[in-house]
Amino acid sequence: MKKSIVQFTxxxxxxxxxxxxxxxxxxATQSLSLSVSPVYKIAASGNPGALAIxxxxxxxxxxxxxxxxxxxxxxxxxxxxxxKITANLDxxxxxxxxxxxxxxxxxxxSAGTVDLSNATSGSxxxxxxxxxxxxxANKAITYxxxxxxxxxxxxxxxKTVTLTLTN
Amino acid sequence: xxSGVMKMKTTMMVILMSALSVLVFESVHAQATAxxxxxxxxxxxxxxxxxxNPAPLTIxxxxxxxxxxxxxxxxxxxxxxxxxxxxxxKITANLNxxxxxxxNLKxxxxxxxxxSAGSVDISNATSGSxxxxxxxIQRGADAGQSITYxxxxxxxxxxxxxxxKTVTLTLTN
Numbered sequence: 001m002k003k004s005i006v007q008f009t010x011x012x013x014x015x016x017x018x019x020x021x022x023x024x025x026x027x028a029t030q031s032l033s034l035s036v037s038p039v040y041k042i043a044a045s046g047n048p049g050a051l052a053i054x055x056x057x058x059x060x061x062x063x064x065x066x067x068x069x070x071x072x073x074x075x076x077x078x079x080x081x082x083x084k085i086t087a088n089l090d091x092x093x094x095x096x097x098x099x100x101x102x103x104x105x106x107x108x109x110s111a112g113t114v115d116l117s118n119a120t121s122g123s124x125x126x127x128x129x130x131x132x133x134x135x136x137a138n139k140a141i142t143y144x145x146x147x148x149x150x151x152x153x154x155x156x157x158x159k160t161v162t163l164t165l166t167n
Numbered sequence: 168x169x170s171g172v173m174k175m176k177t178t179m180m181v182i183l184m185s186a187l188s189v190l191v192f193e194s195v196h197a198q199a200t201a202x203x204x205x206x207x208x209x210x211x212x213x214x215x216x217x218x219x220n221p222a223p224l225t226i227x228x229x230x231x232x233x234x235x236x237x238x239x240x241x242x243x244x245x246x247x248x249x250x251x252x253x254x255x256x257k258i259t260a261n262l263n264x265x266x267x268x269x270x271n272l273k274x275x276x277x278x279x280x281x282x283s284a285g286s287v288d289i290s291n292a293t294s295g296s297x298x299x300x301x302x303x304i305q306r307g308a309d310a311g312q313s314i315t316y317x318x319x320x321x322x323x324x325x326x327x328x329x330x331x332k333t334v335t336l337t338l339t340n
Contacts, residue, residue, distance in 0.1 A: 024211075024213070024339060024340065025213055025337050025338055025339035025340070026213035026214050026215050026337070026338045026339075027215065027335050027336065027337045027338070028215045028216050028217045028246065028335070028336045029217075029333050029334065029335045029336070030217050030219075030220050030221065030244065030314070030333070030334045030336070031220045031331060031332070031333055031334075032220070032221060032224060032272075032316065032331070032332045032333070032334055033223040033224065033329055033330070033331055033332075034223075034224050034225075034266075034270070034272065034318055034327065034329070034330045034331075034332055035223065035224070035225045035226070035327050035328060035329040035330065036225070036226040036236065036270070036320045036324075036325075036326050036327035037225060037226065037227045037326060038326050039226070039227065039228055039229045039236055039322060039326075041228070041229050041230060041231040041232075042231050043230075043231035043232065073231075074231040074232025074233075075231055075232065076229045076230060076231050076232060076233055076234065076236070076322045077322060078229075078236065078320070078321075078322040078323070078324065078325050078326055079325075079326065080325070132323075133322055133323050133324070133325050134234050134321070134322050134323030135231075135232050135233050135234035135322055135323070136232070137231075137232030137233070138232065
């Protein structure tokens with residue numbers, strides 16, 4: 001009789017323990033697919049002021065150059081550490097006129113002052129190389145425009161400079 | 168007919184009526200009863216399901232000069248729960264493995280029976296470190312509540328090829 005009671009009690013405890021152990025929680029799962037595509041973004045703060053050469057030095061063919069550092073560029077890229085910025089004009093300058101550009105960089109290596117006068121879409125020049133992944137904001141763009149007196153005057157002439165972030 | 172016979176008939180009538188009364192009384196009070204002892208129990212019930220899997224979360228763009236790429240979200244799926252345990256039940260969430268540094272996955276669960284923790288970062292929440300996303304859930308059912316994922320990344324973290332992650336939602340006390 002006592003043995004039966006003990007067995008029954010143990011069985012009851014076993015059932016209770018089973019219920020408690022299996023009634024603690026329930027789960028549901030979802031499968032997610034995550035990815036980040038290559039992102040290349042570059043923007044300029046605006047257009048520089050007019051670059052007008054107005055003076056020179058008597059006896060020197062090279063007129064006094066003018067420069068503009070009023071604009072900046074910003075980039076974001078996640079592709080790799082071999083990304084660069086190239087620059088080109090929509091059309092080459094006439095002979096005797098020179099346009100140079102210098103891009104500062106904290107994420108890459110600036111090529112310093114680069115002559116863009118003959119760089120068109122098919123012959124863009126590197127201005128910043130070895131850019132690391134991430135963002136680089138508000139870096140200086142400096143243009144320098146120079147001319148030879150022997151090239152004559154140049155009436156107001158619009159040029160488009162294209163900065164390209166590429167790998 | 169003499170008076171003796173009349174008296175006898177009257178007596179017999181009284182006896183007959185009395186017998187009928189006893190029979191009627193017994194038929195009214197002749198119920199039988201049986202009893203049964205029932206053992207009733209409702210165990211603790213925890214149920215949670217989702218409506219399916221969200222669409223791929225792919226970051227494709229950003230803003231020049233900002234390391235934070237443009238985050239993407241998905242709220243195309245829902246969850247439903249039923250529990251009868253108590254009013255302290257909660258839902259936790261975790262990934263099968265943590266995301267690499269520079270990538271961030273947040274999760275927000277809608278609720279009408281509990282308190283949503285809002286948008287919770289589950290980037291580093293694994294099975295041993297699940298985080299609460301809904302707390303103080305009342306007993307009963309809560310169906311078709313929203314699940315919102317937000318995936319963000321830093322450009323400096325680089326690209327991420329399509330990576331499958333499993334999110335586990337656990338209803339627990």
